[in-house]
Amino acid sequence: MCGIIAVAGFRDVIQDLYDGLILLQHRGQDAAGIITYNSQFHLKKANGLVQDVFHDKSLARLKGTMGVGHVRYPTAGCSSEFEAQPFFVSTPFGIALAHNGNLTNAGELRKFLLEKEYRHLNTNSDSEILLNMFSVALKNQRPKGKLTPDQVFSAMKSVFKRCKGAYSAVTLIGGQGIVGFRDPHGIRPLQLGKRKFGMKEEFIIASENSAFKALDFEFMRDIQPGEVVFIDSKNRLHSRQVRQGQLNPCIFEWVYLAAPDSTIDGVNVYKARVRMGEYLAQQIKKAGIHIDSVIPIPDTGRPVATGVADKLKVRYREGLIKNRYIHRTFIMPGQSVRKRSLHFKLHPIELEFKGKNVLLVDDSIVRGNTSKKIVELVREAGAKKVYFASAAPPIISPDPYGIDLPTTDELIGANLSVEEIRKYIKADGLFYGTIEDLRKAIRYGNPRLQRFSDGCFTKHYPTPEVTPKLLKELGCGRNQTREEYQNDEEEGDNQKMLSLV
Numbered sequence: 001m002c003g004i005i006a007v008a009g010f011r012d013v014i015q016d017l018y019d020g021l022i023l024l025q026h027r028g029q030d031a032a033g034i035i036t037y038n039s040q041f042h043l044k045k046a047n048g049l050v051q052d053v054f055h056d057k058s059l060a061r062l063k064g065t066m067g068v069g070h071v072r073y074p075t076a077g078c079s080s081e082f083e084a085q086p087f088f089v090s091t092p093f094g095i096a097l098a099h100n101g102n103l104t105n106a107g108e109l110r111k112f113l114l115e116k117e118y119r120h121l122n123t124n125s126d127s128e129i130l131l132n133m134f135s136v137a138l139k140n141q142r143p144k145g146k147l148t149p150d151q152v153f154s155a156m157k158s159v160f161k162r163c164k165g166a167y168s169a170v171t172l173i174g175g176q177g178i179v180g181f182r183d184p185h186g187i188r189p190l191q192l193g194k195r196k197f198g199m200k201e202e203f204i205i206a207s208e209n210s211a212f213k214a215l216d217f218e219f220m221r222d223i224q225p226g227e228v229v230f231i232d233s234k235n236r237l238h239s240r241q242v243r244q245g246q247l248n249p250c251i252f253e254w255v256y257l258a259a260p261d262s263t264i265d266g267v268n269v270y271k272a273r274v275r276m277g278e279y280l281a282q283q284i285k286k287a288g289i290h291i292d293s294v295i296p297i298p299d300t301g302r303p304v305a306t307g308v309a310d311k312l313k314v315r316y317r318e319g320l321i322k323n324r325y326i327h328r329t330f331i332m333p334g335q336s337v338r339k340r341s342l343h344f345k346l347h348p349i350e351l352e353f354k355g356k357n358v359l360l361v362d363d364s365i366v367r368g369n370t371s372k373k374i375v376e377l378v379r380e381a382g383a384k385k386v387y388f389a390s391a392a393p394p395i396i397s398p399d400p401y402g403i404d405l406p407t408t409d410e411l412i413g414a415n416l417s418v419e420e421i422r423k424y425i426k427a428d429g430l431f432y433g434t435i436e437d438l439r440k441a442i443r444y445g446n447p448r449l450q451r452f453s454d455g456c457f458t459k460h461y462p463t464p465e466v467t468p469k470l471l472k473e474l475g476c477g478r479n480q481t482r483e484e485y486q487n488d489e490e491e492g493d494n495q496k497m498l499s500l501v
Contacts, residue, residue, distance in 0.1 A: 001257050001402050002085075003027030003071040004098040004190075005211065006170035006178045008231040009202035012036075014062040016204070016215050017069040021050045023211040026259055027100075028073035031084035035096040036064030037174055043096070045070075045084040066231075068172045070098035073404070083125045086172070089132060092139045093147070094174035099127035100207055101166030101188045101402045104465055104474070109133060109162065130167055134159050138173075147176040149230050149238040156181055156228045160243040164465050166250070166401035166453075168223075170205050177232040180205040184245035185462045186225030187401050187453045189253060189264045193217035194237075203231050208262040222265050248462035251452040252403060254442050255392045256300050256363045267445035270303050275444055276391040277307020277361065279437035284359070284389060285312060289429060291387065292356040295319040297374060298346075304391040305361035314359070319352035319381075320374070346377060354382035364392035365421070365432075368412035372425040379426075388427040392457065393435045394418065398471050399456045407475035 003024030007013040017034050032053040033045025044058045050071060070085035086096040103109065106126040113119040119132050137155035138147075156179070166187035171179045182190045193204040193212040204212060209219045223229055225245025230238040249265050250257070260270040284291075293315050296305035299322065309316035323345055352358075358378065365371050371388060378386050394413030408414040412421055422430035435457050443449050455461035 001027055001073045001188075002098075002100040003207045004068070004100050004168065004170050005070075005204070005206040006066075006068040006098075006172065006180060007202070007204050008066045008178050008235055010065055010197050010200060010235065012063055013065060013067045014059055017062075017067050018050065018054055018059060020204070020206060020211045020215060021069045021071050023214060023259075024071055024207055025050055027207060027257065028071035031072040031081065032070065033072075033084050033086050033098075034062055034067060034069040035086045035088065035172060036062045036067035037094075037172055038064035039175070041088065041094055041096065041172075041174060043086070043088065045081075045086065047081045047084060066172055066178055068096055068098045068170045068178070080123075083123045085125075085127055087123075087125070087128045087131045089135045091135065092143060093176055095131065095135055095138070096172045097127065097131040097134065097169055098171075099130055099167055099169040100190075101168055101183065102126060102400055103130060103163055103167060104165035104400050104463060104470065105163070106165075107473075112162075126165075127169075130159075130163060130169060131171070133163055134171060134179075146233070147173065149232070149240070152179055152230045152238075153228055153240045153242050156242050160184055160226060164463055168207065175233060177230060178203075178205070179231075180223060180229040181242075182223045182225055182227060184226040184243045185248040185453065186245060186265070187248060187250050187462065189249065189258070190223040191264075192220045192223055192229060194220055200235065201237075202235065203237060205229065208258055208264065210259040210262040219263075246451065246462075247449065248451045248453045249449070250399075250401060250403075251438060251442065251454040252364075252392075252399070252456065255438070257403075260300075260303060265446060265449060267442050267449065272442045272445055273300070273303035273363070273391065274307040275441035276433055276438060277304040277309075278311050279307075279441055280304065280361075280389055280391055280431065280433045281308045281311035283433075284308065284387075284431050287429060287431070289387060290357055291359045293317040293319070293352065294359045294361060295352065297360055297362040298322040300363040301361045301391075304363060308359070308361055308389065317352050319349050319358070319378075321347045321349065323347070346374060348377050348381040350381045352381075353378055355384050357385040357387070358383050359387045359389060360427075361389045361391070363390070364395065365390045365412060365425075366395055367410055368421060368424055371427075375426050385428045386426075387429040387431070388422075388425060389431040391433045392438060393432050394421075395456050397456050397459045398475060399453075400461070400466055400471060400474050401453060403456070407472075 005020040007016045031047045032050045035043040086098045103126040137158040141151040168188040168190035195217045226243035254272045294309040296302040396414045
């Protein structure tokens with residue numbers, strides 16, 4: 001999961017890109033980057049939050065009427081600052097790319113680029129591979145002078161043919177325009193918007209349309225699976241269904257990843273989460289337990305808890321206060337960092353817990369560590385009984401398309417039964433939503449959504465190359481990269497300590 005944005009206008013777009021990344025910050029907190037173009041490229045990227053990466057001087061030098069931006073959540077590759085996006089290659093024309101998703105055949109493509117195309121790759125990132133595949137395909141069109149839409153679409157046909165997995169991406173081609181594309185399964189979101197500039201139109205492409213309204217853009221539509229959008233140097237919009245696709249959006253976007261005010265593939269995220277809670281309440285009602293109050297685990301658990309409380313006719317209370325200066329722990333790189341942050345992420349309001357039977361509601365349970373710690377916090381605050389509910393079913397398998405779930409070893413739902421998980425997190429009762437209810441909650445907003453990428457709950461994946469063997473290989477590679485990165489971090493910390501002695 002990452003956040004991407006591209007803006008094409010008739011004035012400097014840096015303010016739109018910066019503000020847009022702020023609005024997409026929930027999609028990645030590890031690194032941020034922006035590249036613009038005004039006869040030459042201007043790039044700024046680094047590890048950290050958007051507001052920490054960009055300052056007045058860097059914003060002032062990012063000139064140009066076209067640009068792309070990225071906030072990173074590390075999945076493939078690692079958290080090194082060298083893997084911050086956008087990535088750039090010089091030929092043809094100069095191309096920068098920002099990517100959300102994961103290529104599942106990155107190893108095969110890397111070999112092709114190194115041995116057949118003699119490309120040099122600076123990082124382990126699959127996004128750099130995707131950029132180079134697009135660069136090779138575009139160069140093979142032998143463009144002369146200005147790129148034509150047909151050349152762009154033909155190049156993308158080759159990319160779609162060779163690249164497997166999940167990839168929503170935006171590219172900036174020097175002096176030519178912006179290209180946005182979504183893989184033939186539409187696993188990761190990508191949306192198109194416009195705004196008036198006199199008699200002309202300016203365009204935006206972004207991961208979520210929650211970023212549009214604040215920037216005065218009007219939402220046009222979701223970019224379709226296998227579709228390519230090309231905004232040329234004169235800000236004319238061209239689009240083509242380059243490859244026929246079958247929409248399989250990632251179900252986790254509605255569970256956790258997307259902002260509640262976003263509407264993805266015709267389904268409002270907030271309303272979908274409320275419906276998840278309503279369906280979940282039906283299970284809890286059957287248990288016949290006494291609940292004094294329903295308390296959400298902020299922030300994603302709030303709409304789910306609202307739906308639960310409404311259906312159970314039990315009072316809804318805010319009992320856990322979130323420290324807003326702490327990153328989202330699920331998307332922090334490294335398990336040790338996640339564990340440490342749990343000690344000061346949430347603070348209980350004791351009056352809401354003392355002597356009461358409470359139902360805690362969250363969007364999902366991934367590793368179980370956060371849930372266990374929260375139950376402990378609530379008991380320490382004086383709760384009589386603590387019940388726990390998850391809108392999502394048990395997560396039993398990795399997600400190879402851009403969520404940091406690389407191995408089954410980290411997934412509590414893959415290794416323990418529901419009763420064993422209840423004992424592990426020390427809850428008096430544990431309730432999970434079902435995959436049928438989860439699909440139904442989303443499909444209610446758009447009945448045309450027939451399929452989802454929900455392999456983390458079902459072990460069934462939309463792309464045929466994802467096998468148990470591939471999942472194991474991807475997991476081993478990710479764990480090795482993690483260890484290397486953590487060792488580098490520890491070595492760096494040791495060097496700092498030595499310099500202070």
